[in-house]
Amino acid sequence: MDILKEISVRLQQGDDERVCELTRQAVEKKVPPRAILDEGLIGGMNIIGERYKAHEIFLPQVLLAAKAMYAGTDVLRPLFVKEGMPAIGKVVIGSVQGDLHDIGKNLVGIMLKGAGFEVIDLGNDVPPERFVETAEKEDAAVIGISALLTTTMPVMKRTVDLLEEKGLRTKIRTIIGGAPISEEFAKQIGADAYGYDSTNAVESVKRLIMANESD
Amino acid sequence: MLQEHGAKVEREKYHVIITNEIIDEALKTVPESFKLFDVIGNQTHDFSEHNVYFTPGSAALNILDYNSGEIRKPTTADYARYAKLVSRLDHIASQSTAFIPTDVHEKISDSYRLYLSLLFCEKPVVTGAFTIEAFDIMRDLQLALRGTKEGLAAKPLTILSCCPTSPLKWSDVTSQNVVDCAEYSIPVEFVSMPLSGFMAPVTLVGTLVQHTAETLSGVVISQLTNPGAPVLYGGSPAIFDVRYETTPMGAVETQMIDCAYNEIGKHLGMPTQGYISLSDAKQLDAQSGLESSMGATLAALSGINNISGPGMLDFESCQSLEKLVLDNEICGMTLRMIKGIEPKEDFPSLPRFEELLKEKHLLISRHTMRYLSEEFYLPGSVIDRANRARWQEEGGKTLLERAHTGVEKLVRECVPSRLPDDKKNELTKLMEREARRYGMSSLPHIDS
Numbered sequence: 001m002d003i004l005k006e007i008s009v010r011l012q013q014g015d016d017e018r019v020c021e022l023t024r025q026a027v028e029k030k031v032p033p034r035a036i037l038d039e040g041l042i043g044g045m046n047i048i049g050e051r052y053k054a055h056e057i058f059l060p061q062v063l064l065a066a067k068a069m070y071a072g073t074d075v076l077r078p079l080f081v082k083e084g085m086p087a088i089g090k091v092v093i094g095s096v097q098g099d100l101h102d103i104g105k106n107l108v109g110i111m112l113k114g115a116g117f118e119v120i121d122l123g124n125d126v127p128p129e130r131f132v133e134t135a136e137k138e139d140a141a142v143i144g145i146s147a148l149l150t151t152t153m154p155v156m157k158r159t160v161d162l163l164e165e166k167g168l169r170t171k172i173r174t175i176i177g178g179a180p181i182s183e184e185f186a187k188q189i190g191a192d193a194y195g196y197d198s199t200n201a202v203e204s205v206k207r208l209i210m211a212n213e214s215d
Numbered sequence: 216m217l218q219e220h221g222a223k224v225e226r227e228k229y230h231v232i233i234t235n236e237i238i239d240e241a242l243k244t245v246p247e248s249f250k251l252f253d254v255i256g257n258q259t260h261d262f263s264e265h266n267v268y269f270t271p272g273s274a275a276l277n278i279l280d281y282n283s284g285e286i287r288k289p290t291t292a293d294y295a296r297y298a299k300l301v302s303r304l305d306h307i308a309s310q311s312t313a314f315i316p317t318d319v320h321e322k323i324s325d326s327y328r329l330y331l332s333l334l335f336c337e338k339p340v341v342t343g344a345f346t347i348e349a350f351d352i353m354r355d356l357q358l359a360l361r362g363t364k365e366g367l368a369a370k371p372l373t374i375l376s377c378c379p380t381s382p383l384k385w386s387d388v389t390s391q392n393v394v395d396c397a398e399y400s401i402p403v404e405f406v407s408m409p410l411s412g413f414m415a416p417v418t419l420v421g422t423l424v425q426h427t428a429e430t431l432s433g434v435v436i437s438q439l440t441n442p443g444a445p446v447l448y449g450g451s452p453a454i455f456d457v458r459y460e461t462t463p464m465g466a467v468e469t470q471m472i473d474c475a476y477n478e479i480g481k482h483l484g485m486p487t488q489g490y491i492s493l494s495d496a497k498q499l500d501a502q503s504g505l506e507s508s509m510g511a512t513l514a515a516l517s518g519i520n521n522i523s524g525p526g527m528l529d530f531e532s533c534q535s536l537e538k539l540v541l542d543n544e545i546c547g548m549t550l551r552m553i554k555g556i557e558p559k560e561d562f563p564s565l566p567r568f569e570e571l572l573k574e575k576h577l578l579i580s581r582h583t584m585r586y587l588s589e590e591f592y593l594p595g596s597v598i599d600r601a602n603r604a605r606w607q608e609e610g611g612k613t614l615l616e617r618a619h620t621g622v623e624k625l626v627r628e629c630v631p632s633r634l635p636d637d638k639k640n641e642l643t644k645l646m647e648r649e650a651r652r653y654g655m656s657s658l659p660h661i662d663s
C-alpha cells in the first residue's frame with residue numbers, strides 16, 4: 001500500500017503509534033511533508049468526518065483519529081520550522097462573556113484541530129476585546145463564539161461590532177453557535193456563519209476561509 | 216470558610232480538599248425534610264419520606280408556538296400565560312421559572328421571571344439566578360412577601376437551583392448563590408450534571424460516584440454557611456449521545472442514574488429532586504409522551520420528592536404550554552399510581568357481589584358512589600377515551616389540538632392570584648427599581 005494511503009487508514013483506525021511511525025518513515029523516504037499532511041493525515045480525518053456525519057462511527061472513534069493525527073503532525077512540525085506548520089487556518093474560539101458553558105465549545109475546538117486548523121481556545125467568560133485582540137495578534141482568520149444562555153447571546157454582537165469598528169470585519173470572519181443560537185440570530189447580529197454541531201462547525205469554518213481566500 | 220472547618224486549601228490550584236469529617240459534620244445538620252409555602256403563605260409541599268411533587272422544567276431557551284408550530288424566544292405575555300396556566304394545573308404543585316422573557320434587559324431577565332411568577336400564580340416557585348448580583352433582587356422580592364428574614368425562613372417560598380460544574384468544580388456564581396441562599400434559609404436544589412462518557416465515567420456507577428461527590432460538596436458549602444439550611448439532593452445528569460453530541464434527558468440510562476442518586480440522597484438523609492420527567496422530542500409526538508411518562512413513573516416509584524420536567528422538550532431547551540397540559544395528566548396518573556391499591560370496604564366481599572347479582576350492575580351502588588372519585592383518576596379531555604365514532608363526531612382532534620384547547624380554556628378560566636394589591640405593587644416597585652439600574656425606564660405592559 002502507498003504509504004500516504006496507509007497513514008490515512010491507520011489514522012482512521014485511531015492507531016496513533018503506527019501513524020507516528022509511518023509519518024517518520026515517509027519523511028525518511030523524502031515524501032514532501034506537505035503531502036504527508038494533506039493526503040495522509042488530513043485526508044484520513046476528512047474520511048472520518050464524513051463517516052461520523054453518516055453515523056457509521058461515533059464521537060470516540062473521531063477523537064481517537066484526531067489523536068492519531070496529532071501524533072503525525074508532531075513528527076512533521078520540526079520540518080516546517082521556517083514557514084511554520086501549515087494550518088488550513090487559525091481559529092480563535094471561546095465562550096462568550098458571562099457564560100460558563102464550555103462543553104460544546106471544547107468539542108468544536110477538538111474537531112477543528114482534528115480537521116487541521118490551528119485553534120486558540122480562550123476558555124469561557126471571554127470579553128469581546130479579548131477575542132478581537134487575540135485574533136488580530138495571532139493573525140487568525142476566524143473567531144468562533146459559543147453561548148448557551150439567553151442572557152449572554154446579546155454579548156456576541158459586541159464582538160462583531162468591535163471588529164467592524166476596527167475595520168477588521170472582512171479580514172476576520174465570525175462564526176457563532178450554542179443551544180440558543182440560530183442561523184437567523186447570526187444574520188441579525190452580522191456574524192458570518194452559524195454552526196449547530198462540531199461537524200457542521202468544521203464545514204462552516206472551511207467555507208468561511210475558502211470564501212475569504214477567493215475574495 | 217472551608218479552611219476554617221479544616222478543609223485543605225491549595226490556593227494556587229484553586230483546589231479544596233473536603234475531608235470525611237467535614238462531610239459528616241454537614242450531614243449531621245442537613246435537614247431530613249422541609250416544607251414549602253405558597254405566595255399567600257399556605258403550606259403546599261412537605262418534602263419528606265417518599266412524598267412526590269411535580270414541577271415544570273425550568274429556564275428553557277425557547278417556547279414552542281402553537282400557531283406556527285415553530286420555536287421562538289418567549290416574551291412577558293408568554294410568561295404571564297404560562298403562570299396563569301400553571302395556577303390551573305392540579306397535579307403540578309409548584310411553578311418553575313420556566314423560560315426567559317426576552318423583552319426585558321438581559322441582566323434582569325432571570326429575576327423578572329420570578330417577579331412575574333409571584334404576580335400571576337400562587338404556587339411556590341422553583342427558580343435560579345444566572346449571576347451573583349441577581350440573587351439580591353430575587354431575595355428582596357421574597358422578603359417583600361414574607362416581611363422579614365425570619366418570616367421567609369419560617370415559610371420558604373422558592374427553591375434555587377445551583378449547579379456545580381462537572382467534574383468537581385464550583386463556579387463563583389453558583390457557589391456564591393449557595394452561600395447566599397443558606398444565609399437566608401432559602402432552599403437550594405443541587406443540580407449536578409455529570410455527562411456519562413464525556414465529563415464523567417461512561418459507567419452509570421462511575422457517574423453516580425461523581426454525582427455524589429459534586430452534590431456532597433454543595434451540601435458542605437450550604438451547611439457550613441448555615442447549619443440546618445434546607446436543601447434538596449438533586450441533579451440533572453445525562454448520558455452523552457456520542458452520535459448527536461447531545462445530552463438526552465429521555466434516555467433510560469439518564470433516568471436510571473436519577474433514580475439511583477435519589478436512593479443515595481435518601482440514604483444520606485436528605486429529600487431529593489431530579490430532572491427526570493421530560494422529553495427530547497421537538498414536538499408533541501409519541502416520543503414526547505413516552506419519555507416523559509417513563510421518567511414520571513420511575514421517579515414516582517422511586518420517591519423522588521421534587522420531580523422536575525413537565526412541559527419541557529428538546530434537551531431542556533424548549534417549553535410548551537400544550538405539553539404542560541398533557542404532562543399534567545401524566546402527573547395525575549402517576550400520583551394516582553403511587554397511592555396504590557388499598558381495600559375500601561372490600562371485605563367481606565360477599566355483600567358486594569350479592570348486590571351486583573341482584574341489581575345487575577354496581578353503577579349506582581353506595582360503594583361506587585363513595586369510592587369512585589378516589590379509585591379512578593379521570594383525566595381531562597387531552598387524553599382521548601372516547602370511542603372512535605364519538606371521537607370523530609367531536610372533530611377527530613389530534614393530541615396537539617386537544618392540548619391547545621385545554622391551554623386556551625384553562626388560561627381563560629384562571630382566577631387572579633389572591634395576593635393583596637399592596638403586595639403586588641411592592642413587588643412591581645422593586646422590579647422597576649432593578650430595571651432602572653440597567654437603563655429600562657419601565658417594564659413591559661402586561662394584560663391582566
Ligand code: B12
Pocket residue numbers: 093098099100101102103104105107108143144145146147148149150151175176177178179194195196197198201273274275276314315343344345346376377378379380381388389406407408459460461462529530531532
Ligand atoms: C451541561 C449544562 C450545564 C453545565 C455546564 C458545564 C460546562 N462545563 O459547560 C453546568 C451544570 C455548569 C451548567 C450551568 C448553568 N446552566 Co446550564 N446547561 C447545560 C445543558 C444541560 C447542556 C449543555 C451542553 O453541554 N450540551 C452538550 C454540548 C455538546 O452541546 P452544545 O453546548 O449545544 O454545543 C454544540 C452546539 O451547540 C454547537 N456549538 C456550541 N458552541 C459553539 C460555538 C461555535 C463557534 C460553533 C460553530 C458551534 C457551537 O456545537 C456543539 C457540539 O455539538 C444545557 C441544556 C441545553 N440544551 O443546552 C443547560 C442550559 C444551557 N443551562 C442553563 C442554565 C440556566 C444554567 C445556569 C444559569 C444554572 C444555574 N442557575 O446555576 C448555569 C450557568 C451559569 C453561567 N453564568 O454560565 C439553561 C439556559 C437557560 C437560558 N434560558 O438561558 C439550559 C438551557 C438548561 C435549562 N433549561 O435550565 N449548565
